[in-house]
Amino acid sequence: MNSEHQLETILKDQNLPKQHRAIAEKVKNSERITFDEGVYLFEKGDLAYVGVLANYIREKRHGNKTYFNRNFHIEPTNLCVYDCKFCSYSVLIKERSEGWEYTLEDMLNIVKSYDGQPVTEAHIVGGVLPQYDMTFYQKLFSEIKKHRPDLHIKALTPVEYHYIFKKAKVDYATGMKLMKEAGLESMPGGGAEIFHPEIREQIAKDKCNADQWLQIHEEWHKLGKRSNATMLYGHIEKFWHRVDHMERLRQLQDKTGGFQTFIPLKFRNQDNQMSNVPESTVVEDLRNYAISRIYLDNFDHIKAYWAMISRSTAQLSLNFGVDDIDGTLDDTTKIYSMAGAEEQHPGMSTMELVKLIKAVGRKPIERDTFYNVVTDYENFDFPDELKPKYYALPVLN
Ligand code: SF4
Numbered sequence: 001m002n003s004e005h006q007l008e009t010i011l012k013d014q015n016l017p018k019q020h021r022a023i024a025e026k027v028k029n030s031e032r033i034t035f036d037e038g039v040y041l042f043e044k045g046d047l048a049y050v051g052v053l054a055n056y057i058r059e060k061r062h063g064n065k066t067y068f069n070r071n072f073h074i075e076p077t078n079l080c081v082y083d084c085k086f087c088s089y090s091v092l093i094k095e096r097s098e099g100w101e102y103t104l105e106d107m108l109n110i111v112k113s114y115d116g117q118p119v120t121e122a123h124i125v126g127g128v129l130p131q132y133d134m135t136f137y138q139k140l141f142s143e144i145k146k147h148r149p150d151l152h153i154k155a156l157t158p159v160e161y162h163y164i165f166k167k168a169k170v171d172y173a174t175g176m177k178l179m180k181e182a183g184l185e186s187m188p189g190g191g192a193e194i195f196h197p198e199i200r201e202q203i204a205k206d207k208c209n210a211d212q213w214l215q216i217h218e219e220w221h222k223l224g225k226r227s228n229a230t231m232l233y234g235h236i237e238k239f240w241h242r243v244d245h246m247e248r249l250r251q252l253q254d255k256t257g258g259f260q261t262f263i264p265l266k267f268r269n270q271d272n273q274m275s276n277v278p279e280s281t282v283v284e285d286l287r288n289y290a291i292s293r294i295y296l297d298n299f300d301h302i303k304a305y306w307a308m309i310s311r312s313t314a315q316l317s318l319n320f321g322v323d324d325i326d327g328t329l330d331d332t333t334k335i336y337s338m339a340g341a342e343e344q345h346p347g348m349s350t351m352e353l354v355k356l357i358k359a360v361g362r363k364p365i366e367r368d369t370f371y372n373v374v375t376d377y378e379n380f381d382f383p384d385e386l387k388p389k390y391y392a393l394p395v396l397n
Helices: 003-012 018-028 035-044 047-062 089-098 104-112 134-147 158-168 172-182 197-203 210-222 239-256 282-295 311-317 350-358
Strands: 065-068 071-074 121-124 152-155 226-233 259-266 301-304 363-367 373-376
Touching (some): 003 018, 003 047, 018 035, 035 282, 047 282, 071 104, 104 134, 134 152, 134 158, 158 210, 172 210, 226 239, 239 282, 282 301, 311 350, 350 363
Parallel strands (some): 065 363, 121 152, 226 259
Antiparallel strands (some): 363 373
């Protein structure tokens, strides 16, 4: 049964509660749901119901297409001046033994180690330290572009930008313009956590607040540039805080249209100051993807980080509104493993990721940062040397 039939089946159900029906009708007619309806979905929407609605939207927008990209991560440092309660980085600054602080040269060497490899993007994000100031990042971006002009630089979040602009005494508009001139091409979605001050002040009180986070993205969008947005869910927030978070994003997106992708991030409770807080269940994770897909009607893409939620949950998420699975990472990222991710060494080859997507009946598309198709893997035959080797046993007569 395709997603349209599934939605029709729901609507034909005589026992469907009135509010369930009203929301399903809205989804069918591509109408926006309200704040209260968003909260209602979190409170009353069972997994099967929200899944059908989200899958209908997902397939209407993208059919079976499932995107991924080939990127690599550079994390300048795992130490941080801030003290976010959910983060394992901030703990480390007190015990510098486990920390690293890359120099400009170290980071350029990481870039050079990918010479000749078909990666399209360098994703640069990490902790906040005083030596990584505006001049440092301008130099880093321009040196990377000088070395490899075709490599897309997706770097830093408003948390870093707010910090370095304040130190350099420049306003957000000027700062973002200077970053663009240095080679920055897009901004990842991190640092958003939960916007509402009731929660933000308990889990991430010192870094940029919600308005500052949104203003920096707005300035970036005004330059004609794109960015992503995240939400750290499943800890001490209430459902309405999640809807409030998405509402603020939806409003900015109405204004600028600069967001590409929404990425819900599951709170993990390992090695941080919130280890007493239980983690969300897989059912809750899937419901959260689905409701995000329904609520954020002006976002093109919903992404899952397979390394955070496990390969099998990532496969399931493709039926709950997700159309993008984060790339073929190698072990250059330590953020996931340090945050207690399902995969401690999150590496997956392109062939493995393609297989994982095809196994659930979706169509794997390698994309660049802006979702231009790099390779359509639907009927792609991998070269023999990449396939697993099977050896025939000798036949004994
Ligand atoms: S979440 Fe980011 S800003 Fe907060 S302590 Fe960790 S690295 Fe620093």
